[in-house]
Amino acid sequence: DAGVTQSPTHLIKTRGQQVTLRCSPKSGHDTVSWYQQALGQGPQFIFQYYEEEERQRGNFPDRFSGHQFPNYSSELNVNALLLGDSALYLCASSFGVQSNQPQHFGDGTRLSIL
Amino acid sequence: DAKTTQPTSMDCAEGRAANLPCNHSTISGNEYVYWYRQIHSQGPQYIIHGLKNNETNEMASLIITEDRKSSTLILPHATLRDTAVYYCIVRFMNYGGATNKLIFGTGTLLAVQP
Numbered sequence A: 001d002a003g004v005t006q007s008p009t010h011l012i013k014t015r016g017q018q019v020t021l022r023c024s025p026k027s028g029h030d031t032v033s034w035y036q037q038a039l040g041q042g043p044q045f046i047f048q049y050y051e052e053e054e055r056q057r058g059n060f061p062d063r064f065s066g067h068q069f070p071n072y073s074s075e076l077n078v079n080a081l082l083l084g085d086s087a088l089y090l091c092a093s094s095f096g097v098q099s100n101q102p103q104h105f106g107d108g109t110r111l112s113i114l
Numbered sequence B: 001d002a003k004t005t006q007p008t009s010m011d012c013a014e015g016r017a018a019n020l021p022c023n024h025s026t027i028s029g030n031e032y033v034y035w036y037r038q039i040h041s042q043g044p045q046y047i048i049h050g051l052k053n054n055e056t057n058e059m060a061s062l063i064i065t066e067d068r069k070s071s072t073l074i075l076p077h078a079t080l081r082d083t084a085v086y087y088c089i090v091r092f093m094n095y096g097g098a099t100n101k102l103i104f105g106t107g108t109l110l111a112v113q114p
Helices: none
Strands: A005-007 A010-013 A019-024 A031-037 A044-050 A053-057 A064-068 A074-078 A087-094 A109-113 B009-013 B018-023 B031-038 B045-050 B061-064 B070-075 B084-092 B108-113
Touching (some): A019 A087, A031 A074, A044 A064, B018 B031, B018 B084, B031 B061, B045 B061, B045 B070, B070 B084
Parallel strands (some): A010 A109
Antiparallel strands (some): A019 A074, A031 A044, A064 A074, A087 A109, B031 B084, B061 B070, B084 B108
């Protein structure tokens, strides 16, 4: 049973560029959440997708956008990259948005901005 | 969501029980307590969660005080592989809406010593 998979594992971009990160949820899960984790900090919630719609959003600018596909996989897009966007980007999946069942995380994409 | 307070770091001898405390004095009746851990360079790993009863699974035990204002995660026989940052999170369950996000603090760095 595959867990949450993310690609790529590492990525290097320069300021001003755009990036797309991908996530495949754990089998049986239909909800995907994205988190940003800066070095030495806990993960911060970016947004959550369910039924191909953004359901919740954290305190992140519009440069951060996402998409969920019919097969429940998801993409995170970041435009006009800033040095401060360098971080580990984590995807988590779960079943349903109104469930107390836990979210399961992938190992993330390490994004470095030069 | 209620705020949690955890010690910054703790040590534990290999083979002994590791007891990780968490204070959540403002927790409300609808909030669950979740524990995750993050080993270096990996995504957070779900450990256990509970509402008001003590819980046990193959990884750990969760003890929640009767007033629910604090909890303790117990790893019964710590090994070197349990060295990680442990996060205690309280999550509001509003069954009328989508409130599935997790709010992470900075966690407790548990160092298991040989």
